[in-house]
Amino acid sequence: MALLLHHAHAWDVTPAQAVALQRTLAPLVREEPLVQTPRTIAGVDMSVREDQVQAAVVVLSFPDLLLIEQAIWRGPVEFPYVPGLLSFREAPAVLRALEQLQVQPDVLMTDSQGRAHPRRFGLACHLGVLLDRPVWGVAKSKLTGVHAELPAEPGGQVPLYSGKEEIGAVLRTRVRTNPLYVSVGHRITLPEAVALTFACAKGYRLPEPTRQAHLLSKKQNEQSG
DNA sequence: GCGACAG
């Protein structure tokens, strides 16, 4: 299925040009309520091995979280890892994997930051703006921002700030594990993103969409050698 | 100038 991309642009850019693109696209991010409770949620992740990337996407039913469909795309690494420019390394591969799906998911969960980014334009925002669809990020570590101590109990959450601006939320899905950093990518509110993340947590630190996409990309990665 | 730094 061909993807309808809004605001498409070149990916073979220099880091400086990438930063300029982020500044141009960031104002297009819309933090607004979902139109409907999602019936399908996609999880996307990527693994790297010997200059090859494997982007994986899994589509789960919601709230059942049963696997509906999955897709993989493999290709060469085209952009280095630079903190703040992750989307220029991962988005191209993720888009290729997404276009292989038979049915597009209602919302997407990424293993990255959304607005909790130096220029408020993490991978979740980039994918959201290009696809003009609901996307949010669930990262395993913090890129930017400050927050109060997080309660030890699962289900706890505290706001993530950049100055007085609330850019995301830090939440605990499981006891004695590191927190997760949730932020809006596009066309979803922070409370909705947090609620969906908790709703997708099934006893593991990572929510199912992202967790299964990670397992798939890693498996695919291993089978390639 | 000194840290911090998604994956």
Place this chain on the structure above:
DNA sequence: ATCTTGTCGC
């Protein structure tokens, strides 16, 4: 992200 074995604890 990736390199890597066993091991402590619920």
